[in-house]
Amino acid sequence: MSLVLIAEDSASIRLLLRRRLEMAGYDVIEAHNGDDAVSAIEATAGDAAPDVVLLDVQMPLASGTEIMDRIKGIRPDLPVIVVSGMPGLGTSEVWQHADGRVSKPIDFDDLLGQINALTSGLPRP
Amino acid sequence: MVEREHLEGVLDHVPSALITLDDDMTVLYRNRGGETLTPTIEPGRDIWDCLRPIVNEEKIDRMLLREERVVFAARPDLPLLEWLMNPERLPDGSRILMAWDADILDEMVQRRITFVVGASHELRSPLTALLGFAEILNLEADSLSPPQAEAAEVILENAKHLASLVDDILDLTRNSFGELRLDLEEVDIVPIVCSVAETLRPQIEARAQTLEVDNAPDLPVIEADAHRVRQVAVNLLQNAHIHSPEGATLRISTALEGEHLTMTVSDDGGGLPFKDPEEAFLEFERGETDTQKRITGAGIGLTITKGIVDLHRGSIAVNSEEGVGTSFEVSFPLDREKARRDTFSGSL
Numbered sequence: 001m002s003l004v005l006i007a008e009d010s011a012s013i014r015l016l017l018r019r020r021l022e023m024a025g026y027d028v029i030e031a032h033n034g035d036d037a038v039s040a041i042e043a044t045a046g047d048a049a050p051d052v053v054l055l056d057v058q059m060p061l062a063s064g065t066e067i068m069d070r071i072k073g074i075r076p077d078l079p080v081i082v083v084s085g086m087p088g089l090g091t092s093e094v095w096q097h098a099d100g101r102v103s104k105p106i107d108f109d110d111l112l113g114q115i116n117a118l119t120s121g122l123p124r125p
Numbered sequence: 126m127v128e129r130e131h132l133e134g135v136l137d138h139v140p141s142a143l144i145t146l147d148d149d150m151t152v153l154y155r156n157r158g159g160e161t162l163t164p165t166i167e168p169g170r171d172i173w174d175c176l177r178p179i180v181n182e183e184k185i186d187r188m189l190l191r192e193e194r195v196v197f198a199a200r201p202d203l204p205l206l207e208w209l210m211n212p213e214r215l216p217d218g219s220r221i222l223m224a225w226d227a228d229i230l231d232e233m234v235q236r237r238i239t240f241v242v243g244a245s246h247e248l249r250s251p252l253t254a255l256l257g258f259a260e261i262l263n264l265e266a267d268s269l270s271p272p273q274a275e276a277a278e279v280i281l282e283n284a285k286h287l288a289s290l291v292d293d294i295l296d297l298t299r300n301s302f303g304e305l306r307l308d309l310e311e312v313d314i315v316p317i318v319c320s321v322a323e324t325l326r327p328q329i330e331a332r333a334q335t336l337e338v339d340n341a342p343d344l345p346v347i348e349a350d351a352h353r354v355r356q357v358a359v360n361l362l363q364n365a366h367i368h369s370p371e372g373a374t375l376r377i378s379t380a381l382e383g384e385h386l387t388m389t390v391s392d393d394g395g396g397l398p399f400k401d402p403e404e405a406f407l408e409f410e411r412g413e414t415d416t417q418k419r420i421t422g423a424g425i426g427l428t429i430t431k432g433i434v435d436l437h438r439g440s441i442a443v444n445s446e447e448g449v450g451t452s453f454e455v456s457f458p459l460d461r462e463k464a465r466r467d468t469f470s471g472s473l
């Protein structure tokens with residue numbers, strides 16, 4: 001099954017995303033901030049490498065735009081779905097350039113549909 | 126002639142900008158204050174063309190068509206101004222637009238917007254977790270005891286309600302300061318109405334109410350914000366559902382009426398709990414019987430609905446009779462541009 005990297009600073013929302021994604025049959029790895037997410041992408045390859053990233057665009061340390069640029073610099077093909085508590089305000093650039101987008105509170109039918117669309121056709125079983 | 130010179134001398138010493146406009150929105154006159162404060166608004170030009178490069182269209186609509194006070198600078202390097210269109214016409218039919226320094230006011234407005242936007246963002250994270258886990262509990266309701274499953278359902282319902290309140294308060298604040306914007310595209314209203322009806326049908330039928338949907342065939346598309354049109358349909362239908370008794374019939378319909386496309390939501394319930402139905406559009410206004418019957422709702426849904434319809438240059442009318450029912454008719458112009466000109470030169 002596809003592997004999803006969750007980059008989210010709130011422990012409750014990381015747990016929520018993990019539960020819902022695992023219920024839908026996805027494997028999950030977690031990052032607590034943008035830097036950790038970038039490190040996780042740099043450190044993994046093959047089966048251990050994520051197929052899609054869920055990126056909270058309002059996390060401490062670095063801006064969502066910066067993190068997305070760094071992710072795309074390492075793996076331009078890796079789809080990034082941005083998660084925002086305030087779409088259209090301050091996050092418009094990253095919001096526009098993302099491969100997918102969901103706003104909080106999260107509509108999981110929508111999110112799972114987007115992940116499925118972005119990961120279907122991948123070689124991973 | 127002496128009188129005219131005297132008058133112009135007086136106008137030039139008023140420390141505000143005074144601008145007059147004719148029926149076609151052409152700038153006729155600008156006093157000396159206007160030369161300093163609003164140099165971008167030049168006599169002989171269309172006021173709309175002067176304003177469009179400096180301020181969003183929704184704000185221009187609020188100022189010129191709805192005669193509301195708005196705040197913006199005539200150029201980024203110039204002071205912030207408060208603008209107001211005088212509703213009275215001069216004897217020759219022209220209108221007066223006034224603008225004056227608004228620095229202090231703007232700072233207060235900005236603080237309030239920043240506060241509400243920040244608060245709404247801060248509330249959204251815990252809400253996401255609350256709502257998300259409540260959904261998980263409901264998905265796994267089979268493994269809960271009946272009282273636990275019932276509790277999980279109540280938590281979910283209330284978390285959803287809280288989420289929509291946070292959205293509404295943000296929309297209301299943006300709207301009251303002219304910061305609510307439309308994302309315009311060509312919109313077919315019929316699929317939106319159908320989708321809203323099907324989304325709300327389960328909760329409507331759960332109270333033994335009947336829902337009728339009636340769309341006129343071959344309706345043209347309108348220039349609108351699809352997400353906001355949906356919000357209008359949801360607010361009106363939800364409102365009819367909540368305020369009608371069990372067994373009531375609710376109806377949502379669309380039609381073409383002259384140069385407008387209408388969406389009507391009606392019910393055969395108890396009528397609105399207001400002496401004047403227009404009161405329903407006021408912020409946080411709830412009828413007495415609402416409070417008595419403990420009907421939930423903050424009384425802001427209809428205020429936002431009216432704000433959204435106004436932004437579309439449309440109108441909303443309400444008819445309500447005790448014991449007969451209530452009907453809200455929203456009217457969207459087929460041609461927004463024409464609606465703008467008609468409203469400006471229209472009925473005053």
